[in-house]
Amino acid sequence: MSSKKLIYLPLGGAGEVGMNCYVYGYGPKDDERLIVVDLGVTFPDMDGTPGVDLILPDIAWLEERRDRIEAIFITHAHEDHVGAVGHLYDRLGAPIYARAFTAHIARGKMAEHGHSDKAVTTVSKWPETVTAGPFTVGFLPVSHSIPETSALVIDTPEGRVVHTGDFKLDSTPIVGEAWDPETWAEVAKPGIKALVCDSTNVFSPDPGRSETDIADNLEALIAEANGMVVATTFASNVARVKTLAEAGVRAGRSICLMGRAMRRMVEASVTTGVLSDFPSVISPEDAAQTPRENVMLVVTGSQGERRAASAQLANGKYLGMKLKEGDLFLFSSKTIPGNERGVIRVINAFSEMGVDVVDDQGGRYHVSGHANRPDLTTMHKLMKPQVVIPMHGEHRHLREHSKLAKANGVQSILAVNGTMVSLSGNAPKVAGYVETGRTYLDGSVQIGALDGIVRDRIRMALNGHVVVSVILDENDEPLGEPWCEIKGLAETGRSNAPLQDVLEEDLDQFLRRAGTKTRADDDKLEEGLKRIARKTCMDEVGKKAEVTVIVSRLE
Incomplete structure (x- = not known):
C-alpha cells in the first residue's frame, strides 16, 4: 500500500464567501508536493475591522512549506480569487498560472508591489495543460460574471479532481465562454475522483438564468426614463456593463463610463481580446454638455463603496456630473450580505435629491454569476464524481450542498477552512486540521487577526x-x-x-x-x-x- 496521499486543504473560501485559497497536495505525509488554487481577499467593515484595508488568508502553513509549492493557479480575476497575489507573492514565491484576461489583471497587481510580471505565465484553455510536480492542470472554460473564468482539471497519480471555481450554466453569456456540457462530459469520461464545487446559490430553488434574459427589461426601463439614467454594477462584470451600454444605445442615449475600476476592466477586456464590440463611449466632460435625457452613465459602486462613483454622485457631484429630481438610478446588481448599510445610505441620499432608485426587482435587471440548486444537480449528474466537496460558501451553504450531493447519490464531505481531507482510497476522510485564520492589510503592513491591534482599535472606539x-x-x-x-x-x-x-x-x-x-x-x-x-x-x-x-x- 502506497504511503503517498492525495490531500485537499482549504485555507480560505470554505465557510465564507470570499478570500478563496485552496491547496492540493500529493506525496508522503508531511512531505507532499503542493499546488495552490486562487489567492483572494475579502473586504473589511467598520463594525468588526475598523481601519483595515483588506483581509487576506492566513498562509503561515503554506509559507512554512514554500519549498514544496510547485505552482499557483488562478481561476478568474475577481478580487476574492486574485486580489492577494501581489500582497502574498513574496511569502510563497511560486510561479503563477492564469488565462490571458486573469493574467493581465494579476500582472497589474504584481506590479503594484514591485514584482516582476514574468512571475505570471499566460496559459491556454483545456485541453492544453501545465505540469506542476505530480499534478497536471488544465483550465476548463466555464461561464461566470467575469471573462475567461475557468474550472481546473487536476490530474493526479490517484485520479482526476475537478475544481469548479465560480460558475454558472449560461449558454449565452454575451461576454466570455458559454457553458459547454459536451466538453465537460468529455472531461468526466475517465472518471472524477472529486468534484470541489461552488456552493454560493445552493438555496436558490430555480434554474439559473442567462445574461441575455435581462437585455429587453433594461432597454424598456431606460427608454421610459425622462431624465438622466445612471446604472451601477460590478466593474468586473464586463458582460453586464456591455448589456447596460447596449441597452442605453438602443434607447437613444450616449454612454459614459465612470469609475477607474469600470474603465480598467473594459480596457483589460479589449486588450486581451475578450471584448471586441463594446459601444462607443463619451467622456465625462462631453456627458456634462449633453442633454440629460440623452445620457446614460454606467458607474462603479454597486455595493455602496464610499469612494466609488455611485457614492460620490450621492454626495453631490462627481467629475462635473450631478443628479437631480426626475433622474433614474439603477442597481443592476445584488447586494452582497454585509454591504446593505452602505447601499441604503446611497439610496437614501438619492431619494433626498428626488432621484428614482430601482433595484434588481427579483431578477428583472440582474442575474447571478453562480449556479443555482438545480444547476448544481446538473453538475453532479454530469460529472458523476466519487465525492463532492462543497466550497465557496458560508457553513450553511456548504452543509446544504453536501446534503444535496448525497440526495443525488454522491458521497460528500464537509471541509471548512483548515480541514485537511485525504482523497486517497474510495472514501474521503479528514486527515487533520491546520490552524488558519485571517491576515489584515492595515495601511502598508500585514498584521495577524489575533495580534490585538484591531481589538484595541475597537475598544478605543467603544470606550x-x-x-x-x-x-x-x-x-x-x-x-x-x-x-x-x-x-x-x-x-x-x-x-x-x-x-x-x-x-x-x-x-x-x-x-x-x-x-x-x-x-x-x-x-x-x-x-x-x-x-x-x-x-x-x-x-x-x-x-x-x-x-x-x-x-x-x-x-
Missing part, C-alpha cells in the same frame, strides 16, 4: 481613550499633579465638572496617598492609575475607557 502622564523626582515623589488627555469621551460628566479636571483630581489624590513601594514600582503605579482613571470615567460618563499611562522619572 474612548485617556492618556495619563505623571512625573516623579529622584525620591519617587510626584512633581506637580498628573495631567490627562481625553479622546472620544464626553467633556462633562455627571458632576457637571469637566471630565479632565475630575480625572486629574482623582488621580492626584491616589498618587499622594500611594505608598513609597507603589510609587517606586512602575508596574504597580501604572496599574493603580489605570484603575482610578477607569473608575472615574465609569462614574462620570458611564464608559470604562482605555487608559495609557506615561510615567517619567527624574534621575
